[in-house]
Amino acid sequence: MSGPITLNVGGKLYTTSLKTLTRYPESMLGLMFNGALPTSKDQQGNYFIDRDGKIFRHILNFLRTSHLDLPVGFQELELLNREADFFQIKPLLEALQTVKSPITEIKKNVMLNIIHDSRLHNVGTYTVKIVNVQVFSTSFALLKHLDSKFYYVFNGDNLSAGTNLGDQKFISLEWVESNGTRMERHYVMQNWKSLYVSPSHLQIKNLAMFVQQIIKIAVDGGFLLHSIPSVSSDPVILHFSQY
Incomplete structure (x- = not known):
């Protein structure tokens, strides 16, 4: 040879x-x-x-x-x-x-949609806003991770906001935008809950803050955000790459 x-x-x-x-x-x-x-x-x-x-x-x-x-x-x-x-x-x-x-650096592209609406309630001289969101994602792992990070506070107690996803492909959350503790008794009467995020234990005061925390949780979990979303749009659409 x-x-x-x-x-x-x-x-x-x-x-x-x-x-x-x-x-x-x-x-x-x-x-x-x-x-x-x-x-x-x-x-x-x-x-x-x-x-x-x-x-x-x-x-x-x-x-x-x-x-x-x-x-x-x-x-x-x-x-x-x-x-x-x-x-x-x-x-x-x-x-x-x-x-x-x-292929090893970027495993896949991930889309996350936040469908949201709100309604106003008058309580005496105050107006409160109830926010409802449904979060969908092409990554079940991301959805499950997000689901573990939010919790409610109701009548002084911390309550899990977990959806217990199972085969469900979205997270559903509803909370009241707080105007201060002096309204707490009205929240209890109406079964309204405040929403918080762990581990920072920050209260989610509005939709923009909720989206901000969603992005932070995803990025901390190894996802790269491709563009800054418009919170005013419905749905709010987030594009990530998973590393």
């Missing part, structure tokens, strides 16, 4: 040298072409390896240069890692540990 060697890898043909294939003697390719492991050939006499032919070009390029050079926007890092593991090319596996491709 002093001349060029042609490999058929999953139907794709590659031509290289014995020196390249045996650069790492302890790898599977090194053992195959040093005679320590058996080889097989296709009908044309090419050495046949039943693996992913497309991804093998990155394996071969690494064998040629001992450098990992991936194209911009490469999105098959996990597959390349599996192939490097199959061929037992340890230097390539080590190089892959230092690389993050877009």
Whole structure:
């Protein structure tokens, strides 16, 4: 095998040298072409390896240069890692540990919609606003995380605002925008609750503050916000990327 060697890898043909294939003697390719492991050939006499032919070009390029050079926007890092593991090319596996491709950096895009409405109630000389929101998300994990962060205060007691989601795809919350503790007895009579967020224990005073806390919780949970939403719109639409 002093001349060029042609490999058929999953139907794709590659031509290289014995020196390249045996650069790492302890790898599977090194053992195959040093005679320590058996080889097989296709009908044309090419050495046949039943693996992913497309991804093998990155394996071969690494064998040629001992450098990992991936194209911009490469999105098959996990597959390349599996192939490097199959061929037992340890230097390539080590190089892959230092690389993050877009598919691992940004797992998926997440949309979150907040549908909201409000109604006014006159209590003596005061007017109070009752806010109702329904929060939908394409990420159930984010929805469940948000659901655990809000709680009500009613008649001096802290009450869970958890929706117990189950198969439900949204969170529903309703609270009163507080005008001070002197209105508390009226809240109790009307079964109105104040909304708070943990762990800061801030009272949610209006819709804008609620949206702000939603964003903070999501960002703290590893989500990247793409744009600042318009709180005046209905629904309020938030776009995130999950890391």
